[in-house]
Amino acid sequence: MPGTLPEAVATESPAASTLRAAPQLEDRMRISMKPQLQLRSKASLALAALTAVSALGCGDSEEEETDTCPAVDGYTVVCDDITADTSWSGKVLLRSLVFVSDATLTIAPGTVVEGETGSALVVSATGRINAAGTAAAPIVFTSSKPAAERAAGDFGGVVLLGRAPVNVGSGNIEGMEASAASSYGGSDPAHNCGTLRYVRIEYAGSVFGTDNELNGLTVGGCGTATTLDFIQVHKGLDDGVEFFGGTAGISHLLITQPGDDGLDWDQGWSGNVQFVAVQQATNDGDKGIEADNLEDDNDATPRSAPTLWNVTLVGSGDPAGSQAGMKLRRGTAGHLNNVIITGFPGEAFDIDGEATAAQVAAGTLTMNHVLVFEVGDFSDETGEDDDDGGFDETAFFAGVDGAQTDDPGLGDSTSRTAPNLVPAASSPAELGATPPAPFDVTAKYYGAFAPGAPAWTTGWTAFP
Numbered sequence: 001m002p003g004t005l006p007e008a009v010a011t012e013s014p015a016a017s018t019l020r021a022a023p024q025l026e027d028r029m030r031i032s033m034k035p036q037l038q039l040r041s042k043a044s045l046a047l048a049a050l051t052a053v054s055a056l057g058c059g060d061s062e063e064e065e066t067d068t069c070p071a072v073d074g075y076t077v078v079c080d081d082i083t084a085d086t087s088w089s090g091k092v093l094l095r096s097l098v099f100v101s102d103a104t105l106t107i108a109p110g111t112v113v114e115g116e117t118g119s120a121l122v123v124s125a126t127g128r129i130n131a132a133g134t135a136a137a138p139i140v141f142t143s144s145k146p147a148a149e150r151a152a153g154d155f156g157g158v159v160l161l162g163r164a165p166v167n168v169g170s171g172n173i174e175g176m177e178a179s180a181a182s183s184y185g186g187s188d189p190a191h192n193c194g195t196l197r198y199v200r201i202e203y204a205g206s207v208f209g210t211d212n213e214l215n216g217l218t219v220g221g222c223g224t225a226t227t228l229d230f231i232q233v234h235k236g237l238d239d240g241v242e243f244f245g246g247t248a249g250i251s252h253l254l255i256t257q258p259g260d261d262g263l264d265w266d267q268g269w270s271g272n273v274q275f276v277a278v279q280q281a282t283n284d285g286d287k288g289i290e291a292d293n294l295e296d297d298n299d300a301t302p303r304s305a306p307t308l309w310n311v312t313l314v315g316s317g318d319p320a321g322s323q324a325g326m327k328l329r330r331g332t333a334g335h336l337n338n339v340i341i342t343g344f345p346g347e348a349f350d351i352d353g354e355a356t357a358a359q360v361a362a363g364t365l366t367m368n369h370v371l372v373f374e375v376g377d378f379s380d381e382t383g384e385d386d387d388d389g390g391f392d393e394t395a396f397f398a399g400v401d402g403a404q405t406d407d408p409g410l411g412d413s414t415s416r417t418a419p420n421l422v423p424a425a426s427s428p429a430e431l432g433a434t435p436p437a438p439f440d441v442t443a444k445y446y447g448a449f450a451p452g453a454p455a456w457t458t459g460w461t462a463f464p
Helices: 014-021 023-029 042-057 354-362 393-398
Strands: 076-078 086-088 091-094 097-100 104-107 112-115 120-123 128-132 139-143 158-161 194-202 217-220 227-234 241-244 250-256 263-266 272-279 287-291 307-314 324-329 334-342 349-352 365-373
Touching: 112 120, 158 194, 217 227, 241 250, 287 307, 324 334, 349 354, 349 393, 354 365, 365 393
Parallel strands: 076 091, 086 104, 091 112, 097 120, 104 128, 112 139, 120 158, 128 194, 139 194, 158 217, 194 227, 217 241, 227 250, 241 263, 250 272, 263 287, 272 307, 287 324, 307 334, 324 349, 334 365
Antiparallel strands: none
């Protein structure tokens, strides 16, 4: 069927099978880490070095120095920070939280990076990543566990940090102790965090505190020179992708079966976005999009105000669930165009809070050509339930230019192994608005995929 995405083939990690076959070796390889994914401290490294020197000075000692980062056949094993230009190819095993600082990390097409529990890749504001895969050879970040045992939250995911403006001045990315390497935000709207192209991120979102997980892809304070294109985030424990301020855009983004929201933004993000699809799993996940300006100050500046074109949000289709299409809250602005929202048991969207409703009144929060099909009714927010000063979502939707409630004809959009998110050729989704430059001006249709055309997800995505 045109547009049907390929079914994934799961394989067991050689590194995982090696460790399973030798539990004693695994014990010797285990690295002691602090609760919040810290690297080994300088003090512990110094103590290890002193111990080794002492052992060498005692001629009668039979103790051997323990290798805390041993080699694994067929893998490049990474335990420490990257502070000089480095290239990865083939298979890479992440054993800890690895920061890229004052250097560029280049990852070759087809590279598979497997993360152990407690590991993540963080590109600091002084570092850069060049991970340019291809449709035939995508770069994959995944769990190091055997294929049959992999699950959401097996490793931390990928974090990009930069010096573009955020409305908290400067921040420290959630889940990490404050340090120069984990800080983001500044005054350079064009800051270049690097390139992710044809990249898959699977089973990310390590938990390291109550309600505190990393996302599949976390982007903090990255600027317009950053390239994020053809990215899939699959089965993350928390959000698929979250932007913390900055001006970076993203295109050709597929988020499948996230544990929480699909696309999340806050802290003044204002990127350009085109071709985004989110598919929620049954009895899991929350909103297709959750959007904030700032929780502590809904009117902080710069205000979150991204522009999105060609978006498809697919719920589980389970009427007993509580998923909803979009929650726009805490003073966010933004522009949502050519959107399909379908299969959510909750409401299509919620304008939450008086500061957010004020953006609608000011024309800084808009919707244009939105198709809603098989979703729950808008909530009756009256009395104590009124959280937006009496804003009427039903009346607002009725006034949206190009509002539709017809079937977009997506096919089997809720399949967990081969979802078809492409509208039928004769679908009413054909008649969308025309995006302006610098967006793809030919995408004159509702949703992330051209009706009846091959899907841009074909060949490089997977659904294990």
